[in-house]
């Protein structure tokens with residue numbers, strides 16, 4: 001029985017660890033060998049001796065890691081020996097360079113998803129379905145009320161909101177994460193022929209990383225110093241951390257929006273602090289979590305990130321054993 005053999009992934013104080021490969025995945029504390037699923041701050045941290053990540057994510061890692069690091073970029077799908085395992089990285093569809101980690105050892109295959117989504121995203125390679133014996137899935141939005149509308153529908157809502165605010169003589173300030181979401185929005189806006197967009201200075205480096213990687217986005221202008229009249233009618237993207245900053249206040253009265261999967265349900269995080277929520281997420285929604293877990297063919301699933309009880313019960317009803325990790 002495959003499940004009686006030693007696990008290929010265990011949860012430790014430093015994060016997910018693969019004993020036969022002697023490596024960690026997205027470790028929380030410094031380790032010798034870190035396989036990184038993607039560049040978000042809760043996955044890519046400073047201080048590891050060696051980093052292994054998917055090649056399209058190299059520019060992000062270089063921008064986010066301070067100083068010199070031993071970073072090995074590998075191609076999607078290429079197989080590498082690590083300890084006594086064979087590992088390969090496969091697109092997760094989450095942000096540029098995001099990867100699932102496939103680990104093969106002793107006749108077993110485990111796949112660690114990292115963060116992933118199934119919606120199309122012009123800024124990164126689409127999620128690659130993989131078969132596995134054991135699947136370690138994220139479960140950030142693991143409740144049936146999380147269902148995403150098509151992204152292009154949401155971007156059209158944003159354009160309509162921007163136009164309406166402009167007619168009222170207001171700037172539109174849209175808060176979104178500086179890595180992934182901002183670039184996805186800028187790419188979707190480009191596809192709809194949008195005019196240029198203003199961006200908070202903290203976003204410019206990562207936007208340039210995406211441009212260098214060949215991602216087509218609408219033209220952007222950084223806003224170094226706010227101004228009450230100059231930006232009237234403009235669309236300004238800013239990171240959520242800028243919401244209560246003196247920078248944001250410097251624009252005077254503006255219409256505010258927030259782009260996030262959390263905007264899907266009333267009373268969710270951030271909702272009371274903005275005028276308008278837009279449901280756009282870089283994670284899988286409920287339906288896509290269920291579909292993906294089933295597609296892997298895995299008989300056992302471990303879930304990370306968030307309260308997964310509803311998903312555990314749902315999968316159990318379909319004959320798939322699932323556990324929190």
Ligand SMILES: [Zn+2]
Nearest residue numbers: 038040094115
């Ligand atoms: Zn992420």
Ligand SMILES: [Zn+2]
Nearest residue numbers: 040042043115
């Ligand atoms: Zn995450």
